[in-house]
């Protein structure tokens with residue numbers, strides 16, 4: 001007979017909580033939620049929020065394939081293929097071609113870090129050479145990689161090395177660097193800004209779009225922010241940006257991280273996206289519920 005003691009989880013329960021597996025069955029409903037409820041038109045798969053660097057190459061392939069198959073014309077799919085090993089990145093880049101991804105992105109490896117823009121560019125070129133037909137984005141996220149080479153130095157002359165280069169997913173806070181990237185680039189390149197709490201500043205500096213963890217549940221509001229900015233309605237754009245800041249400021253009190261974000265995604269969308277993988281800890285349900293409550297106070301359905 002099993003004795004349920006109430007508070008302390010048994011070691012078997014703990015094992016279940018922390019041994020997370022990817023769950024492909026949720027990707028179809030997730031795409032429907034993003035496209036129909038959030039008005040999201042593109043997805044950035046296996047990035048930071050997707051915990052790519054905590055997944056095996058095989059898992060990343062399964063996920064990318066499922067996203068491409070299920071998205072099938074409903075959304076554009078950009079697959080992040082950056083790894084610590086060049087060989088793994090090339091394998092994922094080749095795979096992205098096979099599954100007909102729309103584009104790939106690559107962050108700097110960050111165990112043995114590139115010390116110069118030249119080294120990083122050579123690395124990016126080698127990855128792109130495994131998928132020479134796919135549009136290529138550099139994923140600049142210095143707070144995570146610890147690679148602080150300015151993005152403007154990475155993209156200088158990069159088209160000669162990577163003819164399919166299309167832009168930068170810019171998740172840095174250095175707006176001068178973003179501005180210098182924009183002002184030195186051909187108009188067909190895109191700069192996708194990735195610091196949700198200051199998107200409006202990124203747009204003012206010339207970003208063309210946004211990729212961020214909170215857009216899983218704020219996509220339609222952020223589309224409105226972008227539309228207001230494009231109409232020069234700064235008051236409206238600021239109103240939305242300030243509400244997003246209020247939500248993130250509130251969530252920061254609970255140690256906002258991937259685990260918290262994932263739980264908020266579950267609570268707001270009603271999807272069963274599961275907990276994060278170790279070493280990221282699952283968010284205590286009471287914390288996520290408080291953040292979701294704040295979300296519903298600040299944002300009405302679009």
Ligand SMILES: CC(=O)N[C@@H]([C@@H](O)[C@H](O)[C@H](O)CO)[C@@H](O)CC(=O)C(=O)O
Nearest residue numbers: 047048049171194195196197211212213
């Ligand atoms: C460091 C980090 O996770 N940055 C997030 C932001 O969306 C971030 O969560 C948000 O601005 C809150 O700080 C994104 O840039 C990451 C992202 O887009 C991704 O999942 O690849």
